[in-house]
Amino acid sequence: MTPEQLAEKILQALAALADDGAITVEGGLPRELKVERPKNPEHGDYATNVAMQLGKRAGMNPRQFAELLAARLRDDEAITAVDIAGPGFINLRVAADAQGKIAQSILDAGPAYGTSDSLHGRAINVEFISANPTGPLHLGHTRWAAVGDALARVLAAAGASVTREFYINDRGNQMDKFGASLQAAAHGQPIPEDGYHGEYILDLAKQIVAEVPGITELPDAEQPIAFREAGYERQLKEQQSQLEHFRTKFDVWFSERSLHEQDGVGHAIQKLREQGHLYDADDALWMRTTDFNDDKDRVLIRTNGEPTYFASDAAYYVNKRERGFETCIYMLGADHHGYVNRLKAIAACAGDDPEHNIEILIGQLVKILKGGEEMKLSKRAGTIVTLAELVEEGGVDALRYTLCRYPTDSPLTLDIEEMTRQASENPVYYVQYAHARLASILRNADELGIKLDEFDPGLLSHEREGDLLRALAEFPRVVATAAELREPHRIARYLEDTASAFHKFYDSCRVLPRGDEEVEPVHKARLTLVSATRTVFANGLDLLGVSAPERM
RNA sequence: GCGCCCGUAGCUCAGCUGGAUAGAGCGUCGGACUUCUAAUCCGUUGGUCGCAGGUUCGAAUCCUGCCGGGCGCGCCA
Secondary structure: OOHHHHHHHHHHHHHHHHHOOOOOOOOOOOOOOOOEOOOOHHHOOEEEOHHHHHHHHHOOOHHHHHHHHHHHHOOOOOEEEEEEEOOOEEEEEEOHHHHHHHHHHHHHHHHHOOOOOOOOOOEEEEEOOOOOOOOOOEHHHHHHHHHHHHHHHHHHHOOOEEEEEEEEOOOOHHHHHHHHHHHHHHOOOOOOOOOOOOHHHHHHHHHHHHHOOOHHHOOOOOHHHHHHHHHHHHHHHHHHHHHHHOOOOOOEEEEHHHHHHOOHHHHHHHHHHHHOOEEEEOOEEEEOHHHHOOOOOEEEEOOOOOEOHHHHHHHHHHHHHHOOOOEEEEEEEHHHHHHHHHHHHHHHHOOOOOOOOEEEEEEOOEEEEEOOEEOOOOOOOOOOOEHHHHHHHHOHHHHHHHHHOOOOOOOEEEEHHHHOOOHHHOHHHHHHHHHHHHHHHHHHHHHOOOOOOOOOHHHOOOHHHHHHHHHHHHHHHHHHHHHHHOOOHHHHHHHHHHHHHHHHHHHHOOOOOOOOOOOOHHHHHHHHHHHHHHHHHHHHHHHHOOOOOOOO
16 A cells, blocks of 8 residues: 555545534545654554644544544554554554555556656756856756756656756857967967966867867957867867766757847847837847846847847747747756846746746755865866866766755755765665665576565565565655655655665565575565565666666 | 845754654764675764744744855846
8 A cells, every 4th residue: 555545545534524424624625635654663654644734624622533533544454553642643554465565566667666647748948057168067067967967857757748958158258258268378378367267278279279270370350269169169069978978968959149040039029029028228128027026127138239148048938938848947056046036037028927937946056075175166276176077086876876965955065085985885875785785686586586476465564574665655756746846856865765774674584585495475575575676776766867786 | 235045963964845752874982794795784972953033733844033154136148
């Protein structure tokens, strides 16, 4: 019996009480109800606080209400104990055979176990990283690469149709500074004060000079552009290959330039104008974002006729919506949180619902600890830590997992030593090891010729078998919650808890027959549980983009 | 000054969108492998949940104020 099924039984019991006239709840009965898992095992397998919530509305004290409900639930064979505790909690215990059936349903679902249709039919665009193609991806981008990709996977598991998108900021004066920096480097001249100073600029300039014959001989008017374009092409490829190696694949690489080349900006302006939130002032074109909670209005077209970056943002949003995305998710760094209101305002000015069609997730910045000291990261000083370096230090799995473990709205301090030197104590290995152990048992069972056909779920009656089964049964609602709240870190935390439940089970329950023992029903039952557990780890790790090793 | 985020064990952080005695990892100290992987398990150590009010059966969680930290407030991108 899954927690969802148990909750359904409680709802039915409530309905029966209401039909009998035993209770009358003001405002009606709840349509949904969720059972909780008590922290203290003495409080049962599951608990519900429904009596406390409804007691007052039914005109009786919660314990009285709980008594009525408990009497009904005791009639159910699948529920072995119903106790009332404290102010009106109802604590429940589930029969072993009802609970053991969860293992079979997990095996039946296989890779689909954990998926749902809660976001079915919803077209969601997830945009993340969106860096300038002017240098390597750094630590901040890396956090988004891991979390954004995991979020996309989680949303897809909830039934959404997800597109991962990378917005290439290939327009504007950052690009020009990039070109000028490369040119200066190629000629052995000092990099402009406001240019790019990383060491990679020198290497990249050298590479371009070698690969583009005569570039240093071009006229002054053409040279910075030639360097800019050559650098752009190479840096973009570099970012793409790094992300691919990091297992973060984008469906769409969207160039900001393309928006202007195809007059996406003009198109968007026309569309926004129809909604009546644009106006002219001081020879510039403005959007009245203050109609929708922004601090000040924003300029779309400057006095000199050039569109602003904000105009690109607006056009890009309109473009996404016209491509059919119902929800556009933006993942931004904390240094961009000032953009939340204006981005929301764009949606509102376009006639959309800013609470539904656009969502902005803010990720706090990552600090990095090396040798017990915080590294001061500065693009200027060239002390940035790149994705490539991080992967080299810790490996893709450890890095992805570590970055996915935490909610994005809390600041994160990444201890390089923790992630690398103490690799064996890293939570990622704790979880992966569980999977490897499970795979090993299944291999051994296969060698012994034990088949997973029928089993008696009632034999899974050990306390730790029950704990493990209940943990496995949580998976679908963990995935659904992670999708709903856009919080993929819940998957990681869940896997850690479940790994703990498994390791404890493994410690006290022998799965396979030893030596010359016969194959008993209990072996088959436990082997079924093992197989179901492996399925959950494989599915869960996949949602994080972390590998599930067969051996370690 | 205004706005957003954050203050939980020595350190890094969870806390299931209000529940029962606040948890995990690392760190400390000590146990458990002739049998399915010891990258594991068991025990030990550790907290005025920043402070003060409020909301209610019940608050780390929600509201208000204060203190402390991070970030942002361009016709830059």
